[in-house]
Amino acid sequence: MSAITHAVVRRGVDITVQHFSKADNNDGDEKEPEQLPGYAAFILVSTITVFVIAAFLIQYSYGMVVATLAIVEDPQAGHYLAVNTVDTDPTANDDDINKTTPRNAVDDNTSFAIPKPITSKIRTAIRHLQSRGGRLAPFRGFGLFLLWSITRGIIGGIFAAILTPLGLNNYAFHLFPRxxxxxxxxxxxLAWVHVVISEPSTKSMWKRIPGFSSWKKFAPVVTLRAVASQLTQILPLVLGQLMHVFDIRDGKIYPVPAEGENGARNVALGMLAIFGLSLVLTVLVDIPATVTMIRVGASMLPEEDESIVPFDRTFGGRTTNALVGGSGKIGMLDAWKTFTWPARVRLVKLLAKVLAVALAIGALAGAVVSLEVALLGGGKLGKLFPNAPEKGGVNVW
Known part of the structure; x- marks a missing residue:
């Protein structure tokens, strides 16, 4: 969905800039747009950067770390921290927490009750992480994430450089190298999944990365997730071209001018259809593939690593330790089938909350940037960006 969102945002900026630029020059075509001092652009760029960083950190901690914990957590498995005590008594210190009787502990005079999942609330999950790993625990695994992201870009660029001379310039072939x-x-x-779901460890980041034998076991499910992710991006792009919302050439998105009496309406309907398709594919294809991948990775957690949330390492007896002749991991189909409906609902609710927070940040960013444009540019965006919009398109990848 990122490519589609990028295209929609870029198109909206282009239209806005064109509108304001025309308003600036309505006194004559020869009039040069008024330039503001450099500090105006610096303030605007700084504001946008702050909001982008804030949105990314929230997406990482809530949409990736907490979501991963929600995917593997099984409230019925094991002995863990009493969630109600942490949630209802914010003044409790670590010693009090450690002395708390687990909610799933029972005696002869008590009936067993399934405890409330730690990840049922974002606040509870964040407090749980911080109580176990410190204030920065919600950003656990960030080093591995950066390593993965940067290396993926480099390897993807190498693959793309190999495909391009062969004449494979279609955007589908550019997404394939990723x-x-x-x-x-x-x-x-796989190492990132293990760092996120396990208790803090003294092992270095490099020692957490397993060898080739683990790659052979984990690569098939990563392939499933990677293909699902790329289809979730490619199919909406195809729809966008078919509906003439934008054109894609040489790996870039080019807005198609809204022509005719109903041009603007058709573009708006096209964007709505693209967003709807992206949402459906994300829920029905991308999320199930990601859930399957994470649960398979969780089943491969080394024996010496303790999980930070309760989950059954055997997934109901479906996995057998490699030391006794088993595969050492759960199968892809079993990984999805053992993800119960309550857990699916909990994950969807969590992702909906993350989306709501992201939209709120986007709305706040838009309001702040609009205010800055009004104050610094006299309400005319063309003064801040006199040469926009660019003639080039937006990179798909």
């Missing part, structure tokens, strides 16, 4: 890069980096992603 999937190959993700498959090649399967063990790095």
């Amino acid at each position: 999937a190959l890069a993700e498959i090649a980096l399967a063990t790095v992603e």
